[in-house]
Amino acid sequence: MDRGKTLSLDVTLLDLGSGNLHTVRRKLERLGARVVVTAEPEVVAGADKLVVPGVGHFGAAMAHLRSSGLAEALGRAALEREVPTLGLCLGMQILAEHGEEGGGPGLGWLPGRVVRLRPPDPLRYKVPHMGWNRLSVLRSEALLEGIPSEAEFYFAHSYHWAGADPADVAAETEYGYRFPSVIRRGALMGVQFHPERSHEAGLRLLRNFLSL
Amino acid sequence: MIPVLLLGDGGLVKTERFRSPRYVGDPINAVRIFNELRADEVVFLDIFATPQGRTVSAEFVRRVGEEADMPFAVGGGVRSVEAVRELLAAGAEKVVLGTVAVEHPSFVAEVAQAFGSSTVVVCLDVKRDLWGRRWVWSRRASRRSIYPPDEFALTMERMGAGELIVHAVEREGTMKGYDLELLRQVSRSVTIPVVALGGAGRMSDFGEAVGKAGATAVAAGSLFVFHGPHRGVLISYPERTELPF
Numbered sequence: 001m002d003r004g005k006t007l008s009l010d011v012t013l014l015d016l017g018s019g020n021l022h023t024v025r026r027k028l029e030r031l032g033a034r035v036v037v038t039a040e041p042e043v044v045a046g047a048d049k050l051v052v053p054g055v056g057h058f059g060a061a062m063a064h065l066r067s068s069g070l071a072e073a074l075g076r077a078a079l080e081r082e083v084p085t086l087g088l089c090l091g092m093q094i095l096a097e098h099g100e101e102g103g104g105p106g107l108g109w110l111p112g113r114v115v116r117l118r119p120p121d122p123l124r125y126k127v128p129h130m131g132w133n134r135l136s137v138l139r140s141e142a143l144l145e146g147i148p149s150e151a152e153f154y155f156a157h158s159y160h161w162a163g164a165d166p167a168d169v170a171a172e173t174e175y176g177y178r179f180p181s182v183i184r185r186g187a188l189m190g191v192q193f194h195p196e197r198s199h200e201a202g203l204r205l206l207r208n209f210l211s212l
Numbered sequence: 213m214i215p216v217l218l219l220g221d222g223g224l225v226k227t228e229r230f231r232s233p234r235y236v237g238d239p240i241n242a243v244r245i246f247n248e249l250r251a252d253e254v255v256f257l258d259i260f261a262t263p264q265g266r267t268v269s270a271e272f273v274r275r276v277g278e279e280a281d282m283p284f285a286v287g288g289g290v291r292s293v294e295a296v297r298e299l300l301a302a303g304a305e306k307v308v309l310g311t312v313a314v315e316h317p318s319f320v321a322e323v324a325q326a327f328g329s330s331t332v333v334v335c336l337d338v339k340r341d342l343w344g345r346r347w348v349w350s351r352r353a354s355r356r357s358i359y360p361p362d363e364f365a366l367t368m369e370r371m372g373a374g375e376l377i378v379h380a381v382e383r384e385g386t387m388k389g390y391d392l393e394l395l396r397q398v399s400r401s402v403t404i405p406v407v408a409l410g411g412a413g414r415m416s417d418f419g420e421a422v423g424k425a426g427a428t429a430v431a432a433g434s435l436f437v438f439h440g441p442h443r444g445v446l447i448s449y450p451e452r453t454e455l456p457f
Binding site: 019020021022023026055056057122123126127128130131132154156157158194197198199200202203 | 247250252253274277278280281282283300301302303304305306327328329330331374375399400402403404405406426428429
């Protein structure tokens with residue numbers, strides 16, 4: 001991956017029909033990025049930088065990615081060309097091998113599976129996990145640079161990663177128990193929370209992504 | 213800590229127990245201020261939508277969506293899957309369902325299946341009858357349903373609602389504290405998040421709702437947005453360190 005001084009501010013934002021699409025676009029544009037919103041496989045395959053936002057059902061998203069040719073196009077960009085690729089919420093979850101919601105395979109690009117949140121005390125830890133929460137940063141990670149340790153991000157989910165390779169987990173979040181909230185292996189990155197609605201901590205994370 | 217802002221006739225309004233709305237200011241300006249104050253999230257409810265047979269405006273949602281640095285929910289006359297789709301696409305993280313959830317509970321399931329539970333908030337407007345028993349009401353609390361709050365909450369959870377706002381209508385604007393008994397009843401019945409609304413007046417009210425009554429989060433209307441002496445809108449929001457939880 002080129003870490004030289006040339007900033008790549010051209011971002012391709014994958015349109016999966018999720019509601020937060022334009023919010024993500026606006027935030028990236030505010031940070032100086034030129035954003036192309038697309039659902040066309042050829043455009044995705046040729047991207048310089050990819051953001052995959054997502055809210056909704058794992059199974060439905062995967063079915064759509066496959067039938068549209070987008071899964072293959074994403075693979076060409078993210079795996080073959082190793083273009084920096086950031087998945088947000090469901091966009092992070094689809095990187096896994098399998099998802100409980102719909103009971104089918106994900107893209108399988110990182111080891112692990114997506115399971116339902118099952119806190120030990122369900123009357124105390126309500127599901128969906130909706131609200132602000134922190135990160136326990138496990139290792140140094142460029143995506144999190146300049147973000148204070150007590151920063152909080154907005155979460156809204158009922159499922160989470162499990163069984164990840166520990167080397168891929170940059171940060172965990174606690175909600176009854178701990179689950180990966182920031183994962184990364186090379187060009188593949190994912191965050192469980194919504195940086196586009198997490199005040200300046202979220203903006204900083206997006207800015208860090210743009211600098212990669 | 214969630215400000216609930218009421219919309220009426222193009223501006224923010226304040227009501228007491230659902231009556232006599234008074235104009236207090238420009239909603240988009242309020243969003244900017246809440247950005248600066250680092251509010252956790254905001255709820256916008258169009259209180260005239262259902263009586264006027266409308267739905268909260270998608271164009272309004274788009275403008276809020278462009279400004280907001282935190283998540284927000286919108287509600288007011290939302291009755292169809294298409295309306296929900298439009299509002300989510302316009303930038304709202306969540307849609308608040310009121311009257312439709314009470315009068316057509318299966319609609320909640322339709323929306324949850326189409327867009328995911330985390331996008332669906334159901335607001336329970338609760339009032340008591342002459343014998344002091346609490347019921348869920350619809351149509352700006354003008355029509356009583358057959359459901360007690362805890363039963364209805366459970367039904368909503370089964371339908372796939374992601375979050376419930378429990379609104380003690382009689383306490384709205386009184387600043388006398390939340391209805392802790394109501395909150396306790398509902399929080400114990402469901403495993404989905406419960407947000408308290410109606411009666412907040414002091415910092416300690418927030419701590420009580422969460423610590424003693426099992427609420428997941430607290431919301432307030434009158435407390436955050438009020439009339440200044442020269443008809444300007446004043447907005448306040450507590451610092452993180454001031455919050456008792």
